[in-house]
Amino acid sequence: AFTCFNKILASTMRTRIPEFFDFMRVEKQIEWGTKLFCFNSWGLTKEPFSGMYRYICHYYEIPFGGFGNGDFDALCKKAIADINNSGRADKKALDYVFIDESQDFPQSFIDLCEMVTSKKLYVAGDVFQNIFMPISDNVNRADIVLKKCYRTDPKNLMFSHALGMGLYEEPVLRWLKEPEWDSCGYKYKKVGDRVHLSRDPLRRFEDIPKNHKSTAVHLLEGTDNGPDKIVDIIIDIKERNPSLEQGDIAVIFLDAGGYIYEYIHSLKSKVKQQFGWDSNIS
Structure with missing residues (x-):
């Protein structure tokens, strides 16, 4: 199953996955609703396959909490307790689960997904989506950290970070530790009492002339x-x-x-x- 926070992303993935299988010319399309699920995190009361949390409640036959029944964190914790009390905790609803946009979820949702997965849970998210929020310790424990931002020319990204984080202000508004700079894709070099930050160029933007003024x-x-x-x-x-x-x-x-x-x-x-x-x- 694939799940994410954003409903639009979930809808887009439901369209793109079959297109990918068509592009790869597979003999048989994957069976939606039995072999593969793609939905957002929460879901709707009357539609068991409308969300990850909703499907889990349906599978284990435990109460589902809608938007008016409390915050998502509390509902996920309650679902974990309900599954444990149901006597069916050993039965797994899914083999593999891929969570995207994990930075938008409480830890309880990730724990819930892990609880119902028999083989492997993949958790993906943005390290630095909000430049004013602390970087989670989970980053240091991650198996893989993708340090490149493919959407933006590194020069533009560095300019945006410098402006948004107030790196040239006195005092600096937001500063990271050396491992955190590394996790965000920066090369950190201390020179005396100053620090030089740089990023590797991306091949995607190599066709842009070096003298092109992006800013x-x-x-x-x-x-x-x-x-x-x-x-x-x-x-x-x-x-x-x-x-x-x-x-x-x-x-x-x-x-x-x-x-x-x-x-x-x-x-x-x-x-x-x-x-x-x-x-x-x-």
């Missing part, structure tokens, strides 16, 4: 009008990328001063006037 910093002069400058930058981006759409642009104000609200109102009007775009302000 540009525009500094405003004291006499510049902020909203006008932002509009000029968008115009420049649109000229270089004619397919640009309004959903491709995000403007983030880091300051908390009252003037920001005037900037936002002014920028919204100028964007509407220049591009005909409506702005989503949050």
Whole structure:
């Protein structure tokens, strides 16, 4: 069985798995609902095959708790107790279980899945999905840690981490221990009282010219009008990328001063006037 936190991911996997078997030209498609299950973690009361927890309750004939019956952690702990009290704990519901997005689950759900698995439980998750949360000790005990981020050019990823973690602030807002940097795919080198952090390049991005500027910093002069400058930058981006759409642009104000609200109102009007775009302000 494959299970995950996100319903959309579970739905996508249900589509992609048969496509994979078709691509591999297998003689027989896998039997859904008997040999393979693919669902999100929780499930619905009236649908026994709608979620991992729901299926476990169905298999062991124990009470199922819906969204109104408490938090997921408590329900998983109750399910473990109910299975132990049922006298059927030795009977396993599944041979293999693969849990994705494990960082979004309580430990009790992982324990529950392990309890009902006869052969092997695979647990996968993001080490550093939230840069402000501590890295779990489970990372140090993991069999395999994938240290590459294939979605993002390493240069962009490093810039994002440096900005989000305040690595150039005094004091630094968020700092990791050396093993944690390693788990996140960084090369850690201490030079005197400073640290050099680097990442290996990815072949996926090797066709990008070395002189390509993936990130540009525009500094405003004291006499510049902020909203006008932002509009000029968008115009420049649109000229270089004619397919640009309004959903491709995000403007983030880091300051908390009252003037920001005037900037936002002014920028919204100028964007509407220049591009005909409506702005989503949050």
